[in-house]
Amino acid sequence: MPAYKKIQAAILQRIEAGELKPGDAIQSERELAKIHQVSLMTARHALGSLERDGVVLRRRGSGTFVAPPKVHFNKLMSFTEQMTGRSLRPASTVLSFGIVDEEPEVAARLALTPGTRLIRIERVRQGADEPFALETCYVSADEFSKLTRPALERGSLFSILEREYDIELSYADEEVDATSADATTARLLRIPPAAPLLRIRQVIYSTKGRPIIYVLGLYRSDRHNLLIRRFR
Amino acid sequence: MPAYKKIQAAILQRIEAGELKPGDAIQSERELAKIHQVSLMTARHALGSLERDGVVLRRRGSGTFVAPPKVHFNKLMSFTEQMTGRSLRPASTVLSFGIVDEEPEVAARLALTPGTRLIRIERVRQGADEPFALETCYVSADEFSKLTRPALERGSLFSILEREYDIELSYADEEVDATSADATTARLLRIPPAAPLLRIRQVIYSTKGRPIIYVLGLYRSDRHNLLIRRFR
DNA sequence: AAGTGGTCTAGACCACGGC
DNA sequence: CCGTGGTCTAGACCACTTC
Numbered sequence: 001m002p003a004y005k006k007i008q009a010a011i012l013q014r015i016e017a018g019e020l021k022p023g024d025a026i027q028s029e030r031e032l033a034k035i036h037q038v039s040l041m042t043a044r045h046a047l048g049s050l051e052r053d054g055v056v057l058r059r060r061g062s063g064t065f066v067a068p069p070k071v072h073f074n075k076l077m078s079f080t081e082q083m084t085g086r087s088l089r090p091a092s093t094v095l096s097f098g099i100v101d102e103e104p105e106v107a108a109r110l111a112l113t114p115g116t117r118l119i120r121i122e123r124v125r126q127g128a129d130e131p132f133a134l135e136t137c138y139v140s141a142d143e144f145s146k147l148t149r150p151a152l153e154r155g156s157l158f159s160i161l162e163r164e165y166d167i168e169l170s171y172a173d174e175e176v177d178a179t180s181a182d183a184t185t186a187r188l189l190r191i192p193p194a195a196p197l198l199r200i201r202q203v204i205y206s207t208k209g210r211p212i213i214y215v216l217g218l219y220r221s222d223r224h225n226l227l228i229r230r231f232r
Numbered sequence: 233m234p235a236y237k238k239i240q241a242a243i244l245q246r247i248e249a250g251e252l253k254p255g256d257a258i259q260s261e262r263e264l265a266k267i268h269q270v271s272l273m274t275a276r277h278a279l280g281s282l283e284r285d286g287v288v289l290r291r292r293g294s295g296t297f298v299a300p301p302k303v304h305f306n307k308l309m310s311f312t313e314q315m316t317g318r319s320l321r322p323a324s325t326v327l328s329f330g331i332v333d334e335e336p337e338v339a340a341r342l343a344l345t346p347g348t349r350l351i352r353i354e355r356v357r358q359g360a361d362e363p364f365a366l367e368t369c370y371v372s373a374d375e376f377s378k379l380t381r382p383a384l385e386r387g388s389l390f391s392i393l394e395r396e397y398d399i400e401l402s403y404a405d406e407e408v409d410a411t412s413a414d415a416t417t418a419r420l421l422r423i424p425p426a427a428p429l430l431r432i433r434q435v436i437y438s439t440k441g442r443p444i445i446y447v448l449g450l451y452r453s454d455r456h457n458l459l460i461r462r463f464r
Numbered sequence: 465a466a467g468t469g470g471t472c473t474a475g476a477c478c479a480c481g482g483c
Numbered sequence: 484c485c486g487t488g489g490t491c492t493a494g495a496c497c498a499c500t501t502c
Contacts, residue, residue: 002490028468039492041273044469052284060469061500073405074306076462173305174460178410178428178453196410196428221410228406228460230308234471260487271473276488292488293481 003038007046010036012055015066026056026064073229076172076204078158079125079135088127095122095188097149099141106138109203110211117141121152124188131189132223137215161212170207176200176226179218189220196221235270239278242268244287247298258288258296305461308404308436310390311357311367320359327354327420329381331373338370341435342443349373353384356420363421364455369447393444402439408432408458411450421452428453 001009014020027035032043047064050056058064083090097119104114112118118138125133137157139147146164147157161167179199186193197218204213233241246252258279259267265275279296282288290296315322329351336346344350350370357365369389371379378396379389393399411431418425429450436445 004490030468039494041472041493042491045490047469058469059500060498061467063468063500074460074462076464169464171461171463174462175457176408176430176460177457178430178451180412180426180428194412194426196412198408198410198430219410225407225409226460228306228408228458229403230306230406231403232308232401236471262487271475273474273491274472277471279488290488291481292479293486295481295487 003036004042004046004049007032007036007038007043008050011046011050015055020066022066022068024066026066028063073227076169078156079133080156080158083127083132086127089129091126091129092153093124093126094149094153095124097121097152100138103138106214109214110138110140112140119144119147121157127223130223131220133217133219134185134188135215135217137213139213157213167212168207169204169212170209172202172204174200174202178221181218185218189218191220191222198224198226200226235268236274236278236281239264239268239270239275240282243278243282247287252298254298254300256298258298260295305459308401310388311365312388312390315359315364318359321361323358323361324385325356325358326381326385327356329353329384332370335370338446341446342370342372344372351376351379353389359455362455363452365449365451366417366420367447367449369445371445389445399444400439401436401444402441404434404436406432406434410453413450417450421450423452423454430456430458432458 011020011026020026026032026047029040029043029047032038032046033040036043047056047058051058051064054067056064057067077085079092080090099117100120101115101117103118103120106118107114107116110116110118117140119141120136120138122134122136124131125135139157139161144161144165147160151160158169161169177199179197180194181189181191181197183193185197186195189197198221200215200217200219202213202215202217203211204215206212243252243258252258258264261272261275261279264270264278265272268275279288279290283290283296286299288296289299309317311324312322331349332352333347333349335350335352338350339346339348342348342350349372351373352368352370354366354368356363357367371389371393376393376397379392383392390401393401409431411429412426413421413423413429415425417429418427421429430453432447432449432451434445434447434449435443436447438444
């Protein structure tokens with residue numbers, strides 16, 4: 001492990017342990033260099049990328065300080081993670097699980113040739129026993145042949161892909177708009193027909209930048225809202 | 233201007249001039265150091281922050297390359313900028329312009345004391361002569377006393393704040409959900425009553441991290457969708 | 465004045481990619 | 484193999500903040 005990463009790890013550990021709280025001063029660059037027996041440039045590099053990750057704030061002439069607690073904006077999280085983060089017990093019901101080969105638009109979004117066989121999964125997502133969303137997701141059937149309905153009912157899709165296929169998911173591009181519930185959706189989500197829904201079409205990419213999952217989600221707008229941070 | 237910024241500027245200029253296209257190789261770190269008469273570390277610093285800004289991709293053993301064209305994900309843009317980016321002629325109609333002092337929730341979002349006087353502006357936003365959205369925005373009345381209705385009808389709020397008050401807007405936190413149009417909104421946006429709308433509540437911050445503007449926007453979902461990128 | 469972060473030098477060795 | 488980016492050294496001066 002490079003020296004600068006060791007320095008970062010040491011600082012992160014002190015923050016996680018609660019030894020350093022937001023606003024507290026970190027050791028100066030020169031102190032860090034001395035303590036870790038590295039040159040000033042290396043200590044600076046360590047702080048530089050901690051700063052870019054939002055862990056730390058540097059003020060010239062004054063020092064380096066622990067940044068305010070991270071707000072989880074623009075974070076890609078599985079449904080399970082979202083729910084547990086809000087301390088709601090997550091649950092899912094698989095409505096359907098099957099293979100389709102006539103979804104050229106979805107295939108295109110996954111950068112696959114039009115006729116490719118896809119696994120199509122329809123789920124109702126629940127939190128605290130209330131339905132939150134209706135999600136339809138697609139992955140390549142040939143690539144993820146080990147993905148079965150029982151496996152999905154046990155664990156989350158994210159974790160299956162990460163564990164069984166060694167695919168690290170990295171980011172998602174989302175298209176968000178509003179729509180209103182049709183009769184079936186309304187019944188499944190236990191809302192009045194034509195109630196407003198947040199519609200999110202999501203392409204989830206691996207660390208290599210390859211599209212892996214396509215998700216169409218319909219979210220009850222009385223139970224869900226997006227938090228986004230945009231930059232100028 | 234620091235040497236590393238000069239190097240960045242030189243590279244950015246070559247990209248903007250079309251001399252370097254996405255995927256093209258940039259000069260190597262050693263070449264840049266020689267050309268600009270700086271040490272290797274300085275050339276590396278220049279490329280390092282260009283990479284973090286997504287301008288450039290570095291591949292060890294291979295070289296540094298112009299990144300694919302920036303997708304405008306998670307970009308804070310004024311309505312005018314959004315429309316011109318889609319080559320639609322932007323227009324706005326100011327429906328109301330006045331001072332309110334009984335909006336404690338809005339004041340709170342702007343980190344002002346509850347009774348603070350606020351300028352409240354209601355506008356219909358149009359693109360290509362079609363109504364797109366209904367926006368209500370709030371700014372501190374005491375701080376932005378030069379903000380008048382005629383000024384707003386001439387230029388955008390963003391540009392007034394940036395030019396007249398030297399405030400650089402930096403980022404926005406948004407809360408997005410779906411709702412349906414009430415009778416007035418439907419009439420103003422020329423959509424059927426109860427049609428689905430995208431509701432965006434936005435707090436826009438200055439570079440100093442101070443909240444400046446609060447905006448409540450109702451967007452026709454048939455004309456507008458959000459593009460978001462989320463990271464794991 | 466002392467200490468901090470910001471920039472910079474002129475070298476070095478390593479790990480990786482493509483030929 | 485050679486060239487690339489990735490890490491690192493042991494110093495230096497500057498601009499800024501704090502006291």
